[in-house]
Amino acid sequence: MSAEFDITETLDVKGASCPMPVVKTKSAIDDLAEGEILEVLATDPGSMSDIDGWASGTEGVELVDQEEGDDVYKHYVRKTE
């Protein structure tokens, strides 16, 4: 599937396991401006649920999309404020 949004930055957390994908996503999103989108590449299967949970429980971020590839889980998070 092709993304229908512009990706500003890509964060590669392949190999890292809980809680690092969420923790590093938070740090990376802090460096973005409002409206910009972060792409997160992870291999931790728990990242599908964890990044979803983190995004819905955290102010100022919105989960735009998630893709489950063969080896890599892709997450797209927009900074909303």
Place this chain on the structure above:
Amino acid sequence: MSTDTPDAPPDDAPSRAELAARVDELEDALAEATDDDGPKKMSIIATKGTLDMAYPPLILASTAAAFGYDVTVFHTFWGLDILHEERSKSLKLSSIGNPNMPVPNAVAALPGMDRVTTKMMERKIADNDTATIEELLETSLDMGVEFQACQMTIDLMDYDEDDFYDGVTTGVGAATALQDMADADIQLLV
């Protein structure tokens, strides 16, 4: 009981302006009391210092910080070793009394077995790219987690305030922890 409406309010009744002022005052007080715009708070008490039990408080603390929570972790007794710069790098795992470990207690009690099980665990941690205790602690400190080392147990264990990582708060006791728990949305004892 009379149903007559009096023509004028009695002399001691508050004026309209006084009532309006009182309503404003009460509305402000209500807004202050129900103000939940601030960040959520989590308070953890960490009492254990084995390699396995050092993980839960640090994983939860760093994750809560990623959620934007204000996080305090109060370390007491063996939990102090997690904040101890030197000892945190050599936390041990024991198989004694742990039925989940693959060796019977009689074998686990042999000299040197703790070293074997700890090495085994450390290798698993490295193989799985699981963060080390030091990494989790440094990350949590960077994210603004407040780590507190209980003064009474620092003295009890003969530790020195300089033994702990930079950024760790010392000189605190149970009252500080209790106050923190009272203010928190989530309180955990690990």
